[in-house]
Amino acid sequence: MKHINLSFAACGFLGIYHLGAASALYRHGRKLLKDVKAFAGASAGSLVATVLLTAPERIEECNEFTYKFAEEIRRQSFGALTPGYDFMARLRSGMDLILPANAHELAHNRLHVSVTNTKTRQNYLVSKFSSREDLIKVCLASQLTILSSHTFEEERGSTWAAQPVLLASSFLPIYAGLKPVEYNGQKWVDGGLTNGLPILPVGRTVTISPFSGRLDISPQDKGQLNVYVNVAKQDMMLSVANLVRLNQALFPPSKRKMESLYQHGFGDAIKFLLKENWFE
Template sequence: MDETKNEKVFDGGDKENNINRKNINLEKEKKDTGSINNNNHNNNLSEISEDTVTDNDSYVTFLTQGNNIGSFYKRKNHKPLPPKLALSFSGAGFLGIYHFGVIHCLQAYAPTLVSKVQRYAGTSAGSIIASLLAISPEIFNKSMKLLIQMADETNTLAFGALTNGFSMHEKLVRAVDEVIPDNVSSLKDRLYISMTNAKTNQNILYSNFTTKEQLTAAICASCYIPGWSAHFNAPHPVVDGVSYIDGGFSNNLPVFDDMETITISPFSGGADIAPIDNSLLSSYLPMQITFGKQMYSASFANIQRMGYALFPPKGEALKMYYDLGFKDAFLYLYESGRLERPNGTKV
């Protein structure tokens, strides 16, 4: 494999504490203008378009500590693709932008994998991502700007989403209603949204979508955190006559028993595609906690991410999580042997 000349490292993780990717460098030509990985998303995240993420004229080379990685099919973690797959997206709050980076990488470098996805599951912000993908990749790509706009608006408020008189729930209802089409009947048994029963705290994976109103209510219920989404005394979202709150309280990362499920999360821990936190403390005292059926690394970086999920970082710091999602997905594809060379590129 020829190495690309005049290359620039694609590294979203070097800006975040406790992220150290020693095993992979993603590089690209500075002269390329059509790459999935071009400077458009490095300079202005809000300008990312479907053209940016579907034009694969250039190929991202990958090296391990400066050496060619060799064959895809000789690694211990190689996983042949099954006939059917599911994607599951964890709750993420404003770090849902990480999910966009992951999907854009999969679309560019694993089209066969993407074509085998039969189900989408999501919790909280992950339910929005899952819904958009199940509806249409085009709608998915266009919707990232809405997330960025909501983050920007929240950052203008004195106390973020907790500012008196502001309702994140009402804001989300309007945003979801704007992007969801009228006909959602095709989503039944393809899209699963995790919600928590407000009275029993039991989880439900809801998939009985027949109307746009049902889907909108389910998404907003899955994202509803009492006291943050709206004041504590506000009525909880209702789906089919039952009150629900954020699915992350009971199942933050759904997995299907009858189908391989690729799990995705911006929090380091047990997900298939997730950040890796390397620190001196974690080397000597590896600790993990489980909440909402999802395993998390007990790291300072995860604590920071949880804060960012509710109170978004500004500008470059938020953009970095898109880059990080792209890179983590690329690393997953490499390690699992599922990485594909984009059409039209040279060896």
């Protein structure tokens, strides 16, 4: 039996690409998914990994919610950081409807979330979750790269509370004004800063990213110099298109563009399934 892992890269608002890829894998990649032992992700990628693992039949519902949510954020004067706008409450309402009652049980020891310790600058992959409530609170900050002032606790050899873990995974310090996740004297930030594309030690890890690069499922930019840069363990092509994508990752693009990103994610995943003889 093959040992396959799926890893979704950190990408902020480009998470809609991940949803397109996840939809293609769910519809046409059953042969692949039956061999998947673990799911991994950083920042927005960790949320899509969670949905594909625990509620794959609701990917399309998650997709529609993302369109509406992004449009709501675009209408705000300062986006998700607009004073008085309750980003967390709005996202919570969507996740409450999507994740099943046993989501934390399905995710336990199969979902690996990337987080960074600010003091040591070391990366950690967290895979133990104690309750559905913890997992929902974790997902609240994992879809979009926005800061949050929640906390979490590390206990070596025991369970990490899932809520603060994914909140930490989605913390990106380029957004000013909010503090890193703190608990017991430790500060934690976005796992995408140190490991934006977790590769698990056992088996083959299939990599998924909306940025063009040396990846299994990703856009393939044409007519570019064959130059790559390694950003937080993710090999990205140095291209104008990737610079545009970086801007879109930080600020949600129009619905038309998001629909296009979704379709590109779907199409790139189909190409991968056909290439690997996993399509059905």
